[in-house]
Amino acid sequence: MSHNITIGRDYLFNLLSDHKLLVRQRKRKAVTTNSRHWMKKYSNLIKEITIIRPEQVWVSDIT
Numbered sequence: 001m002s003h004n005i006t007i008g009r010d011y012l013f014n015l016l017s018d019h020k021l022l023v024r025q026r027k028r029k030a031v032t033t034n035s036r037h038w039m040k041k042y043s044n045l046i047k048e049i050t051i052i053r054p055e056q057v058w059v060s061d062i063t
Contacts, residue, residue, distance in 0.1 A: 046059075
């Protein structure tokens with residue numbers, strides 16, 4: 001004699017959590033720009049400029 005028991009997803013996760021059977025997800029560090037490469041890196045040419053009007057400086061990035 002077999003019994004089919006249906007439980008919901010939330011109940012299942014709560015049950016697993018109560019018995020410490022859940023696999024914890026690792027927190028991944030976000031991978032951002034790699035500045036330690038062999039290609040030429042250009043210095044900031046507008047560091048000393050004070051922006052006072054629209055379209056005074058245009059920038060772009062080709063990556």
